[in-house]
Amino acid sequence: MSTVEEHIAHLTHTVDELSQEVACQQTEIAMLTRRVQxxxxxxxxxxxxxxxxIVLGNERPPHW
Structure with a gap:
């Protein structure tokens, strides 16, 4: 395997790991957003x- 192929394999593996992490984070953010809602x-x-x-999410309390 050439050096270029090794770099491509490493980069492909890294991209796959990052993609999986982003997908997990998206799921967690959606769950947390729903809980806050x-x-x-x-x-x-x-x-x-x-x-x-009724106090909406970004309104300041009346005493501010």
Whole structure:
């Protein structure tokens, strides 16, 4: 195997590993995003039940 072929094999292996890692990260980000969404909905429900205003994700509390 020539040096160029060795480099190509190494780079191919590295690209495959990186691709797999990115796919795992995408799955984890999607799961975490969904969990945050559920928590935001739960908190909004609590706020609504308590008669307060619903705080959206990026709004500052009224005392700021």
């Amino acid at each position: 559920l928590l935001m909905e739960r908190e909004a429900g609590r706020e609504a039940d308590e008669g307060g205003q």
